[in-house]
Amino acid sequence: MAEKELGGCHENSGLIDKNKILEANEALKSEQDEVSQSRNSQYQQDLKSVLLTSVLNLEKLDVDLYRGTHHWVPRTQRLFGGQIVGQALVAAAKSVSDSLYAHSLHCYFVRAGDPKVPVLYQVDRTRDGRSFTVRSVKAIQHGQPILICQASFQTLQPSPLQHQFPMPVVPPPEDLLTVEELIHHYLSKPDLAEEAKKGLKKLLANEVPIEIKPVNPAHFYRLGPEQPRRLFWGRARGHIGEGNMKLHCCVAAYVSDFALLGTVLLPYPEYRAKFAASLDHSMWFHSTFRSDEWMLYECESPWAGSSRGLVQGRMWRRDGMLAASCSQEGVLRVKPVTEPSKL
Numbered sequence: 001m002a003e004k005e006l007g008g009c010h011e012n013s014g015l016i017d018k019n020k021i022l023e024a025n026e027a028l029k030s031e032q033d034e035v036s037q038s039r040n041s042q043y044q045q046d047l048k049s050v051l052l053t054s055v056l057n058l059e060k061l062d063v064d065l066y067r068g069t070h071h072w073v074p075r076t077q078r079l080f081g082g083q084i085v086g087q088a089l090v091a092a093a094k095s096v097s098d099s100l101y102a103h104s105l106h107c108y109f110v111r112a113g114d115p116k117v118p119v120l121y122q123v124d125r126t127r128d129g130r131s132f133t134v135r136s137v138k139a140i141q142h143g144q145p146i147l148i149c150q151a152s153f154q155t156l157q158p159s160p161l162q163h164q165f166p167m168p169v170v171p172p173p174e175d176l177l178t179v180e181e182l183i184h185h186y187l188s189k190p191d192l193a194e195e196a197k198k199g200l201k202k203l204l205a206n207e208v209p210i211e212i213k214p215v216n217p218a219h220f221y222r223l224g225p226e227q228p229r230r231l232f233w234g235r236a237r238g239h240i241g242e243g244n245m246k247l248h249c250c251v252a253a254y255v256s257d258f259a260l261l262g263t264v265l266l267p268y269p270e271y272r273a274k275f276a277a278s279l280d281h282s283m284w285f286h287s288t289f290r291s292d293e294w295m296l297y298e299c300e301s302p303w304a305g306s307s308r309g310l311v312q313g314r315m316w317r318r319d320g321m322l323a324a325s326c327s328q329e330g331v332l333r334v335k336p337v338t339e340p341s342k343l
């Protein structure tokens with residue numbers, strides 16, 4: 001049965017002028033062709049995703065007890081929330097049968113993760129039902145929980161009820177530049193402030209295991225006051241392959257925390273975060289997908305107040321199917337920006 005689309009509030013809200021974006025990207029593209037070609041050939045002969053071989057490849061210590069290590073640590077020097085959520089889901093998934101699929105998870109980040117030591121994941125088999133199976137996972141460092149997570153799995157079941165919002169209309173990933181290509185472009189600007197240059201070079205040195213193509217770079221880099229909404233194409237770097245749907249959900253959980261909370265700051269270019277951390281993270285998986293293939297990530301923040309911001313995300317397969325949704329609340333304490341960005 002064909003999926004029914006719910007129209008209305010999410011159809012082209014006028015935030016994205018497709019022609020302008022295409023023009024801007026075309027100009028950047030010609031400057032960056034060489035870099036782009038060498039990168040493309042690098043990705044073509046790629047390599048298993050590091051998410052598969054390392055980040056989400058937990059070591060079993062005992063029954064329902066696993067150890068996870070880190071690959072990429074953000075500048076904040078606290079563990080990346082997406083990594084902890086992704087690893088917690090891997091641990092939960094190891095205790096359920098192959099016939100079950102992850103359909104949702106709900107997490108609280110209760111302490112900052114320490115990048116100097118591994119994380120232990122302790123799984124509690126909360127309930128095995130006929131259709132639904134629930135697991136509780138505690139992520140532990142220094143003897144204390146840093147994350148608590150409930151994950152639920154379901155057998156595949158048919159349903160006459162099927163609908164989804166329509167996917168936003170945006171340029172395809174082939175017409176857009178990667179974050180690294182954009183940074184090279186900004187670095188080539190002669191009037192770029194030394195401080196900004198340093199920051200960009202640090203970003204470039206990061207080995208983030210996901211590839212990102214912002215739909216509108218100005219939104220991505222907060223170059224002006226914007227609606228609290230941004231879109232980017234994302235996929236795991238390297239090859240994961242078909243099959244293991246639970247693993248693709250774990251990778252999507254990893255990706256889902258990337259750049260999500262920053263959406264709250266888009267209307268406020270006059271402020272920058274002096275403290276930002278996600279408080280909780282929930283996710284729902286809707287259809288099968290490949291996390292090593294491009295998916296459109298639509299992030300929006302419907303509310304901010306009381307030093308907190310709420311963000312919601314939708315991940316779209318490029319054929320228009322809604323693959324996953326997520327919600328997160330984060331704490332954001334800001335300070336005024338002294339110098340405007342010269343990107």
Ligand SMILES: CC(C)(COP(=O)(O)OP(=O)(O)OC[C@H]1O[C@@H](n2cnc3c(N)ncnc32)[C@H](O)[C@@H]1OP(=O)(O)O)[C@@H](O)C(=O)NCCC(=O)NCCSC(=O)CCCC(=O)O
Nearest residue numbers: 078079080081082109110111112113258259260275277278
């Ligand atoms: C959320 C907290 C910090 C809450 O703990 P808490 O003890 O209640 O902490 P807190 O009082 O909020 O202090 C935190 C910080 O806020 C400051 N603060 C507190 N009150 C004020 C105020 N009135 N004015 C100005 N500043 C204030 C405090 O001094 C703390 O700052 P400090 O750590 O001392 O620099 C804690 O539970 C925690 O750390 N949880 C883990 C959060 C986490 O690690 N989440 C995952 C990582 S974040 C992420 O992955 C997003 C990535 C985004 C991306 O890269 O795209």
